[in-house]
Amino acid sequence: MTTEIKAPVFPESVAEGSVATWHKKPGEAVSRDELLVDIETDKVVLEVVAPADGVIEKILKEEGDTVLSGEIIGQFKEGAKGAAAPAEKAKSEAPAAKAMVEEAPAAAKSGDVVLSPAARRLAEENSLDVSRIEASGKDGRVTKEDVLAFMKDQSPAVEGKPAPAAESNMPRLDLPGQGREEKRVPMTRLRASIARRLVEAQQNAAMLTTFNEVNMKPVMDLRKQYKDAFEKKHGVKMGFMGFFVKAAVEALKRFPAVNASIDGNDMVYHGYQDVGVAVSTGRGLVVPVLRDVDAMSLADIEKTIGDFGAKARDGKLSIEDMTGGTFTISNGGVFGSLMSTPILNPPQTAILGMHKIQERPMAVNGQVVVLPMMYLAVSYDHRMIDGKEAVQFLVTIKELLEDPARILLDV
Structure with a gap:
């Protein structure tokens, strides 16, 4: 069964919003209530979650596109199995994966850190090095609570004293120090x-x-x-x-x-x-x-x-x-x-x-x-x-x- 993914209904004081981040790709399996997309307005960021287990069939509004209240931004298929997580495929690939780990242990150890959607968003907003965050979730997943605990450990211990010089909210440019390169980043809504x-x-x-x-x-x-x-x-x-x-x-x-x-x-x-x-x-x-x-x-x-x-x-x-x-x-x-x-x-x-x-x-x-x-x-x-x-x-x-x-x- 195919359903429509709609932008949230905005309050009267909000005329429109824009698609900030799609957290899932077409064909990727998602669970019920899992975060699909963030819609940014001029006041808050609103979340759209999956209505049931299934996959995203089609994305109609890309990141950065303007959306109106209740506008259709994608299509969702309930009950479908995505390319990323069918159980049968995981079982069939398990022996091969095991062999790859035995042949290349270094590659396995250097894999990407797995974060929950909420943890990833929180880490990105605060420019955190996720490799330093200790994971407590299932299968080594970093949860939102792990990120909050890491931020608390990094915060000043004495209330009333100024915090150490914090990183700017502006995005990292990651440019060489010798040149005169520039990077243009659009303002968020x-x-x-x-x-x-x-x-x-x-x-x-x-x-x-x-x-x-x-x-x-x-x-x-x-x-x-x-x-x-x-x-x-x-x-x-x-x-x-x-x-x-x-x-x-x-x-x-x-x-x-x-x-x-x-x-x-x-x-x-x-x-x-x-x-x-x-x-x-x-x-x-x-x-x-x-x-x-x-x-x-x-x-x-x-x-x-x-x-x-x-x-x-x-x-x-x-x-x-x-x-x-x-x-x-x-x-x-x-x-x-x-x-x-x-x-x-x-x-x-x-x-x-x-x-x-x-x-x-x-x-x-x-x-x-x-x-x-x-x-x-x-x-x-x-x-x-x-x-x-x-x-x-x-x-x-x-x-x-x-x-x-x-x-x-x-x-």
Whole structure:
């Protein structure tokens, strides 16, 4: 029985997508729910899986082709045995394969690493050397969990300190060092959308940035005192982001204009706080949104951010995860940034930039004291927010972080 392979039904905000990667070739056997093709939109990557056991008969849309919502991109035949995996053929070829291994053991040892589709995609997005990943799957297959464990081992052990210089998200060129060769690589749909939105934000808003600095010692002391008990009770580590989100929400309630947006000639004031947290992935910057943060506990915030991070690495974020938002927080400090001017995330009117924690000599009561300091930046749309409000908003965040008890006491 032949069925049609269709592109997923896109949300109303997505007009079209493009075929990113076909993971199977025509005639290749696939199992039910095995990944067939990735469809990339300007917001997320959507997966199309096999409806049953069978083979791909025909591919109608090649990689890079534009597809519409629900458009037919290929044909699938259920129950058919592909050229790659019939059991009878495997049995008949087993003696010959055994003889080849005995005659050429070196060739057998140097064969390609076998990865599951999800593991291969994750490794490609993060430019990982798959030969260094220890396999735990059946028949020596590298699973997605193996890749995640390898990435965790490579990540910095101490939270709050910048990660080592990471490889760029740009593709490897693999060009000789002596020549003047060039390689032209088209932008992905997601990166092109990011580029367009960033340019629009700077062209359409009267963007201005104000800076301040915060003494992180009170938060770090509180975290050091309670992090073990916090993790034991809630099953999640106490990070810095939760404190910043809670402080930002309290400041947003005091300065509603910072939580507003502009729609034509109207100013829309939101009676809720949905905070987007910028996450860097191999495909580009994405901003999943925490909903109704005012009703969330510190543990809820940390758990949700952790879930978003895992989904972003695996390419599992949905459009619903990234839709909306009234305010955004971007943390360039994890990459070592000391200071930056973040760009607005339209139609929002403000964005908070966190940076690297660095010890600096500070004057305290006439004495020089070395303290862990962080520069904070708030970029805002001057059409909606006056300078006075923006500065007071940032000072409020600073005061709340330097005395975390004020968040609980609402003072």
